[in-house]
Amino acid sequence: MQTPAPFEYERATSVEGAIASLERLGSDARIIAGGHSLLPMMKLRLANPEHLIDINDLHELSYIRDEGEEIAIGALTRHVELLDSALLAEWFPVFREAEQVIADPVVRNRGTMGGSLCQADAAEDLSAVAAAVKAKVVIRSTSGARTISMGEFHVGPYMTAVGEGELVTEVRIPKRPGGGSAHEKVERRAGDFAIAAVSAAVWIDGGTIADAGIGLSAVGPITIELTRAEELLRGRRPSEELFAQAGAIASEDCSPSADGRGPADYKRHLAGALTKRALRRATARALHQEA
Amino acid sequence: MDVTITINGEPVTRDVEPRLLLVHFIRETPGLTGTHWGCDTSNCGACVVLMDGKPLKSCTTLAVMCEGHEITTVEALEVDGELDPVQQGFHEKHALQCGFCTPGMLMTSRALLDENPDPSDLEIRTAISGQICRCTGYQNIVAAVRWAADHEASTKQEAGA
Numbered sequence: 001m002q003t004p005a006p007f008e009y010e011r012a013t014s015v016e017g018a019i020a021s022l023e024r025l026g027s028d029a030r031i032i033a034g035g036h037s038l039l040p041m042m043k044l045r046l047a048n049p050e051h052l053i054d055i056n057d058l059h060e061l062s063y064i065r066d067e068g069e070e071i072a073i074g075a076l077t078r079h080v081e082l083l084d085s086a087l088l089a090e091w092f093p094v095f096r097e098a099e100q101v102i103a104d105p106v107v108r109n110r111g112t113m114g115g116s117l118c119q120a121d122a123a124e125d126l127s128a129v130a131a132a133v134k135a136k137v138v139i140r141s142t143s144g145a146r147t148i149s150m151g152e153f154h155v156g157p158y159m160t161a162v163g164e165g166e167l168v169t170e171v172r173i174p175k176r177p178g179g180g181s182a183h184e185k186v187e188r189r190a191g192d193f194a195i196a197a198v199s200a201a202v203w204i205d206g207g208t209i210a211d212a213g214i215g216l217s218a219v220g221p222i223t224i225e226l227t228r229a230e231e232l233l234r235g236r237r238p239s240e241e242l243f244a245q246a247g248a249i250a251s252e253d254c255s256p257s258a259d260g261r262g263p264a265d266y267k268r269h270l271a272g273a274l275t276k277r278a279l280r281r282a283t284a285r286a287l288h289q290e291a
Numbered sequence: 292m293d294v295t296i297t298i299n300g301e302p303v304t305r306d307v308e309p310r311l312l313l314v315h316f317i318r319e320t321p322g323l324t325g326t327h328w329g330c331d332t333s334n335c336g337a338c339v340v341l342m343d344g345k346p347l348k349s350c351t352t353l354a355v356m357c358e359g360h361e362i363t364t365v366e367a368l369e370v371d372g373e374l375d376p377v378q379q380g381f382h383e384k385h386a387l388q389c390g391f392c393t394p395g396m397l398m399t400s401r402a403l404l405d406e407n408p409d410p411s412d413l414e415i416r417t418a419i420s421g422q423i424c425r426c427t428g429y430q431n432i433v434a435a436v437r438w439a440a441d442h443e444a445s446t447k448q449e450a451g452a
């Protein structure tokens with residue numbers, strides 16, 4: 001029987017209260033959201049927090065809102081809500097595509113946006129999605145709120161820029177015209193973490209790629225933002241050849257390790273093939289040429 | 292700490308350690324052992340119960356997180372000796388052999404039909420995709436859920452006619 005080590009539990013009744021508890025308890029405290037990453041780690045004693053602060057009653061952190069220039073997603077928004085959101089499907093179909101293959105429907109009833117990003121597991125899909133769509137993360141503490149990019153957010157394997165006394169409250173995504181996005185994932189079986197996955201977004205203006213975002217999952221110690229390929233794409237006209245070049249960069253710039261999900265060279269191959277496919281489909285969407 | 296959880300409509304109170312998992316609370320306190328405990332790693336779905344009507348893996352939830360919520364277990368499906376249509380469907384279509392996965396499968400199927408009374412085979416397969424059956428090979432489980440959906444539709448029609 002797997003049981004977490006003992007800890008104290010409290011249920012937050014407000015965002016301010018959760019932050020005050022985090023500040024008071026310091027490094028001994030952890031937030032629990034869906035618990036679907038944290039509890040498995042605690043059962044294996046890979047995580048041994050002394051205090052858990054449960055934020056599941058903070059309904060004010062559960063929303064997907066159109067705020068004009070940006071779409072705002074509350075940290076406690078569940079996978080199933082991201083999957084079902086018509087607003088996200090319209091602006092960033094990559095969310096729905098990723099959510100269809102993240103874990104299984106029962107896990108998706110619990111796991112959250114904030115928990116997924118904060119877990120900072122390279123194999124996790126939403127971090128790649130957030131990187132591709134150039135999302136920003138809002139982090140709050142008693143001294144106010146700060147907003148950082150995904151690149152600044154993930155600082156290492158299972159490590160984020162969220163410090164002691166800080167709570168992730170929101171993810172914000174800029175709405176820009178001419179966009180298209182797609183997620184590609186290869187997994188061993190339904191509901192499993194990726195062998196490799198790629199999220200891509202492109203923004204097309206007058207026939208050329210104005211901007212692009214590519215995030216790779218499970219092919220390195222952290223989620224990889226494929227900046228070298230993004231630079232290559234900017235200002236170019238979309239073509240199969242260009243996508244193949246971006247795919248080649250993905251294969252070069254990733255650093256997968258061999259494990260039960262496959263050997264490193266296979267994962268490198270996948271990173272390239274999936275980058276190409278994701279870009280192809282994101283572009284078709286941006287150009288409204290989707291079959 | 293004291294926790295009160297409503298299980299199948301009955302409030303159950305117990306002094307627990309915060310680390311107690313919901314699956315053990317359910318099996319130990321009201322002694323409802325219909326909820327099975329399998330992989331312990333949120334992969335098999337034997338432990339699925341409903342929380343406020345939605346399927347939940349009870350091995351990956353703390354009992355203390357469920358205070359104030361309604362938990363429904365497989366024991367609530369049968370009412371006054373009458374099996375729920377999903378249970379009847381599993382019986383009719385031979386959707387179990389050892390029965391270990393069955394409580395979880397039944398709860399997910401019940402929640403699916405409550406939300407979507409006429410699911411396609413693909414929707415049924417997707418709904419149970421987080422659950423593992425080592426015996427029946429899933430075909431019969433899908434057929435059983437289909438049977439329950441059809442049965443409920445015809446019962447409704449008769450009631451309306």
Ligand SMILES: Cc1cc2nc3c(=O)[nH]c(=O)nc-3n(C[C@H](O)[C@H](O)[C@H](O)COP(=O)(O)OP(=O)(O)OC[C@H]3O[C@@H](n4cnc5c(N)ncnc54)[C@H](O)[C@@H]3O)c2cc1C
Nearest residue numbers: 031033034035036037038103111112114115118124125168
């Ligand atoms: C069987 C299974 C299969 C899965 N398959 C996939 C998959 O294919 N793809 C995938 O992407 N994911 C997968 N997951 C992970 C799942 O998506 C998790 O739900 C998610 O990673 C974590 O979300 P959570 O809300 O459960 O976080 P929790 O487990 O509650 O928390 C995770 C971490 O984030 C911290 N945290 C949570 N919220 C906040 C906040 N607001 N501010 C600061 N810190 C916070 C916690 O302290 C903890 O350290 C799977 C999980 C399971 C159990």
Ligand code: FES
Nearest residue numbers: 329330331336350
């Ligand atoms: S025992 Fe909970 S998913 Fe297997």
Ligand code: FES
Nearest residue numbers: 388390424425426
């Ligand atoms: S009937 Fe034996 S595991 Fe499903």
